[in-house]
Amino acid sequence: MENKTKKLTIAIDGHSSCGKSTVAKSLAEELNYTYIDSGAMYRVVTLFCMENNLIKNDVVDEIKLQEELNNISIHFTYNKANKKYLTWLNGLLVEDKIRTIEVSNNVSVVSKIGFVRKKMVQLQQEMGKAGGIVMDGRDIGTVVFPNADLKIFMTASVNVRAERRFKELSEKGDCVSLKEVADNIEKRDYIDQNREISPLKKADDAFILDNSDLTREQQLTNIIELVNQKS
Numbered sequence: 026m027e028n029k030t031k032k033l034t035i036a037i038d039g040h041s042s043c044g045k046s047t048v049a050k051s052l053a054e055e056l057n058y059t060y061i062d063s064g065a066m067y068r069v070v071t072l073f074c075m076e077n078n079l080i081k082n083d084v085v086d087e088i089k090l091q092e093e094l095n096n097i098s099i100h101f102t103y104n105k106a107n108k109k110y111l112t113w114l115n116g117l118l119v120e121d122k123i124r125t126i127e128v129s130n131n132v133s134v135v136s137k138i139g140f141v142r143k144k145m146v147q148l149q150q151e152m153g154k155a156g157g158i159v160m161d162g163r164d165i166g167t168v169v170f171p172n173a174d175l176k177i178f179m180t181a182s183v184n185v186r187a188e189r190r191f192k193e194l195s196e197k198g199d200c201v202s203l204k205e206v207a208d209n210i211e212k213r214d215y216i217d218q219n220r221e222i223s224p225l226k227k228a229d230d231a232f233i234l235d236n237s238d239l240t241r242e243q244q245l246t247n248i249i250e251l252v253n254q255k256s
C-alpha cells in the first residue's frame with residue numbers, strides 16, 4: 026500500500042524493547058516510507074564513547090565528547106532485497122556492535138547529555154523534513170516532530186519485553202541472563218523517564234498501543250487503521 030495522497034510524518038515512541046522498531050519497519054515498508062531508528066543514533070554515539078575511552082563507570086568525558094561530536098558521522102542504509110537496515114559510524118558498519126548489552130548498559134548516560142540530544146534532534150529533523158517517514162524513539166512525538174501527523178506510544182510489561190529481548194540476544198549468541206536483560210530494561214525505563222531533558226513521556230495527542238498480548242500483525246493492523254484515518 027502506498028499512500029499517494031499525503032506523505033505523513035509518523036512518530037513511534039515508547040519504552041525500551043517493546044518492539045517499536047519491528048513495527049515501525051513493517052509500517053514503513055507497507056507505506057513505502059523511510060524508516061529511521063533514532064535509538065541507533067544514540068547507540069552509535071555511545072559506541073564511539075566506549076571505543077575512544079570517553080566513558081567509564083557511567084561517567085562520560087563530556088568535554089572531549091563535545092569536541093569530538095562533529096567528527097561522528099552516522100548514516101543508515103536499507104537493502105530492499107533482504108529488508109535489512111544497517112547503521113554506519115564514520116563509514117564503518119556497526120549494526121551488530123551497537124546492539125550488544127554493553128552498549129545498552131551505557132547508552133542511557135550518553136543519551137541524557139544535552140548537547141548530544143541537541144545534535145541528534147537536529148539530524149533527525151533534517152532526515153524527516155520531506156515527510157513520508159516513520160521514526161521511532163523516546164522523544165519523537167514530543168520534541169523531534171511535535172507536529173507529526175500520527176503519534177503512537179508503545180508499551181508492554183517489563184516481563185514480556187525482557188523475554189523478547191533475551192530471546193533476540195540469545196539467538197545472536199550473546200551470553201546474557203534473563204535477569205540481566207530485565208534489569209537493563211528497568212534501569213533504562215527509569216533513566217529515560219526521569220532525565221531532565223526530553224524525558225520519555227506520552228505526547229498528549231499520541232495513541233497508546235500496549236502490545237503485551239498482541240501479535241506483530243495485530244499491531245500493524247491497528248496502526249494502519251490509524252494511518253488511514255489520517256491520510
Ligand code: DC
Pocket residue numbers: 041042063064065067068132133136137161162163164165213217
Ligand atoms: O530504542 P533503543 O532502545 O535502541 O534506544 C537506545 C537508547 O537511546 C534508549 O535507552 C534511550 C535512548 N533514546 C533516546 O533517549 N531518545 C530517542 N529518541 C531514542 C533513544
